[in-house]
Amino acid sequence: MIRTGAIGTGRGWKGRTPMITPVRFEKEKLLILDQTLLPGEEKYIEIRTKEDIWRAIKTLQVRGAPAIGVAAAFGLYIAARDLETDGYEDFAREFHQIKEYIGTARPTAVNLFWALDRMERKLLSMGDGLCFAPSWRQEQEYIKEELLKEARAIREEDEAACLAMGELGLSLLKKGMGILTHCNAGTLATAKYGTCLAPIYLGQERGYDFRVFADETRPLLQGARLTSWELSREGVDVTLICDNMAATVMKRGSVDAVLVGCDRMAANGDGANKIGTLGVAVLAKEYGIPFYMFAPTSTIDLNTPSGDEIVIEERDGQEIRQLWYEKPMAPSGIKTYNPAFDVTGNQYITAVVTEKGIVYPPYKENLKKLFE
Ligand code: MRU
Numbered sequence: 001m002i003r004t005g006a007i008g009t010g011r012g013w014k015g016r017t018p019m020i021t022p023v024r025f026e027k028e029k030l031l032i033l034d035q036t037l038l039p040g041e042e043k044y045i046e047i048r049t050k051e052d053i054w055r056a057i058k059t060l061q062v063r064g065a066p067a068i069g070v071a072a073a074f075g076l077y078i079a080a081r082d083l084e085t086d087g088y089e090d091f092a093r094e095f096h097q098i099k100e101y102i103g104t105a106r107p108t109a110v111n112l113f114w115a116l117d118r119m120e121r122k123l124l125s126m127g128d129g130l131c132f133a134p135s136w137r138q139e140q141e142y143i144k145e146e147l148l149k150e151a152r153a154i155r156e157e158d159e160a161a162c163l164a165m166g167e168l169g170l171s172l173l174k175k176g177m178g179i180l181t182h183c184n185a186g187t188l189a190t191a192k193y194g195t196c197l198a199p200i201y202l203g204q205e206r207g208y209d210f211r212v213f214a215d216e217t218r219p220l221l222q223g224a225r226l227t228s229w230e231l232s233r234e235g236v237d238v239t240l241i242c243d244n245m246a247a248t249v250m251k252r253g254s255v256d257a258v259l260v261g262c263d264r265m266a267a268n269g270d271g272a273n274k275i276g277t278l279g280v281a282v283l284a285k286e287y288g289i290p291f292y293m294f295a296p297t298s299t300i301d302l303n304t305p306s307g308d309e310i311v312i313e314e315r316d317g318q319e320i321r322q323l324w325y326e327k328p329m330a331p332s333g334i335k336t337y338n339p340a341f342d343v344t345g346n347q348y349i350t351a352v353v354t355e356k357g358i359v360y361p362p363y364k365e366n367l368k369k370l371f372e
Pocket of ligand 1: 065066109260340
């Protein structure tokens with residue numbers, strides 16, 4: 001079953017502070033909020049080359065599936081803007097190489113590949129001579145302008161999708177609810193507003209008085225550094241907990257719903273998200289708490305049949321041993337296993353919130369309908 005609602009009311013967030021945006025394109029410059037410095041420092045860095053955007057994605061200066069997609073689209077445009085080739089064929093070949101290179105930054109969030117492919121499709125739709133410019137030089141300029149328009153469209157569509165998911169997500173919630181979230185699927189992880197944090201912002205504006213529990217999200221602490229920062233900045237009642245405290249807050253009856261984001265949802269509704277999400281989902285089922293996964297259609301990958309086929313990124317063990325701590329918190333060189341994501345089986349997901357509607361099981365049939 002798919003339920004649609006007040007999609008795209010376009011009202012947005014009228015909070016007391018301007019909602020922060022992680023990716024900005026201003027005066028021909030691509031600026032990225034360096035999220036590795038948060039919450040201590042709010043600093044935008046300029047992306048000038050393909051290596052800059054690759055590094056920004058790899059090191060999580062920009063992170064969160066939709067924000068990675070938006071940043072990659074602009075990054076690909078920035079790198080393509082510097083191309084000066086002798087003809088369309090050369091341009092398309094070099095563009096493809098840059099696209100493939102950026103795509104090696106991280107493997108799990110499908111939005112990266114979705115956005116890069118969409119940019120390339122745009123280029124290919126303007127095949128040689130199709131724009132009728134008198135010379136290749138002029139055609140090349142035209143192509144670059146169109147690529148920038150496409151990157152802007154990706155960002156605008158993501159913003160609209162987040163607002164729509166906010167309205168739909170809010171329809172699942174009641175005033176005064178306790179909500180638990182894992183990692184960061186807020187404005188920092190998207191073009192603006194967030195996926196699973198969007199209903200919390202809309203609820204805040206409309207007097208829902210939610211009490212939010214943010215899992216700190218080991219090892220990179222997206223919950224502690226980012227979710228608790230962005231929610232408290234907007235006046236939301238947020239309590240930070242360690243990941244191993246989720247069971248306790250659920251058992252005490254403080255959690256009425258779990259809202260999480262998604263990095264890639266397979267065709268059968270299995271959803272990869274930040275490591276630890278699976279544990280939260282299993283707990284939610286045990287305690288009878290609805291578990292909602294928010295996934296814009298750009299995060300749904302019908303070409304991946306199930307969660308078993310999703311490539312899970314493994315990151316450097318140093319993130320577990322020391323990163324974010326002043327001193328090592330484990331013996332140096334100790335063996336580590338550091339998967340960045342896990343897959344929550346569809347049996348744990350009460351509903352999937354997309355910008356096109358709320359999807360209920362059976363997911364294999366119902367997710368497909370979103371794309372018809
Ligand atoms: O490693 P990260 O910080 O990029 O992981 C982010 C997440 O797991 C988010 O929950 C997910 O990308 C959804 S963001 C709307």
